[in-house]
Amino acid sequence: MLKNILIFGFIVLSNIAYAKGVFLEPQQFIAQTFNNNSPKPDKIWIKKEIKEDIKNILGHDIKVIRIRYWNDGKKTAWILEEIGRDKPITVGLVVKEQKIEQINVLVFRESRGWEVKYPFFTDQFKQSALIEDNQLDRKIDGISGATLSVNALTKLARLALYLDKQVNKK
Secondary structure: OHHHHHHHHHHHHHHHHHHOEEOOOHHHHHHHHOOOOOOOEEEEEOOHHHHHHHHHHHOOOOOOOEEEEEEOOOEEEEEEEEEOOOOEEEEEEEEEOOEEEEEEEEEEOOOOOHHHHOHHHHHHHOOOOEEHHHEEOOOOOOOOOOHHHHHHHHHHHHHHHHHHHHHOOO
16 A cells, blocks of 8 residues: 555656756757747847836736847747746747747746646647737637646737737837
8 A cells, every 4th residue: 555655656746847847948949940040139128118018918017127039030039937826937939920930838847737838738829919909819728727827828929929019110
């Protein structure tokens, strides 16, 4: 009986450990996005009007004064973070022609909600765009038990699309 309990405990703990981690280093994400020909990083300054829109998208104030991104003239890449339940989820997003081309969970620090890293979930975002009120043009299906992680990725997709629109106004 004790042996079975120990085995069960090991399986549960190994699943939790597996859920957390670095799935793709941010530098690797950028290199892959631009076929190892990464443009120099640029930054968007978070001015008052942008800050207000970001607050509406995220549901809270952003604590940075600038956000770094990469732009090769055809697409932009963003590495953004949002809190899931308790800890930040680091996500890489690629926007092309004001639509999400790619979304990857780079670093996941939570003990729950890790299913958002899989393509069955992230593929829903492909080709999504912003409509009025900076909402996505489609409903993103949730994952039972991962609501906060789903919400975090949805907010970051909206934010990347919004920021892409801002940098391409220039």
